[in-house]
Amino acid sequence: MVKKKEEYYEEEDSLMLAEFLERNVAVVSVAEQEEIDALGIDFSDLTGEEIRLEELL
Numbered sequence: 001m002v003k004k005k006e007e008y009y010e011e012e013d014s015l016m017l018a019e020f021l022e023r024n025v026a027v028v029s030v031a032e033q034e035e036i037d038a039l040g041i042d043f044s045d046l047t048g049e050e051i052r053l054e055e056l057l
Contacts, residue, residue: 028036
């Protein structure tokens with residue numbers, strides 16, 4: 001069975017994402033996770049403002 005072009009791209013994207021995560025995302029230790037949880041940050045709240053890099057620097 002030949003894959004559709006869209007299926008091929010979705011599979012490629014998934015592989016690239018998995019590879020990126022594997023290379024760039026470290027596992028958080030239990031102590032680090034507890035520290036993050038203690039901050040009480042609501043990560044689902046997306047009501048903030050975007051800033052440009054120039055504003056940050």
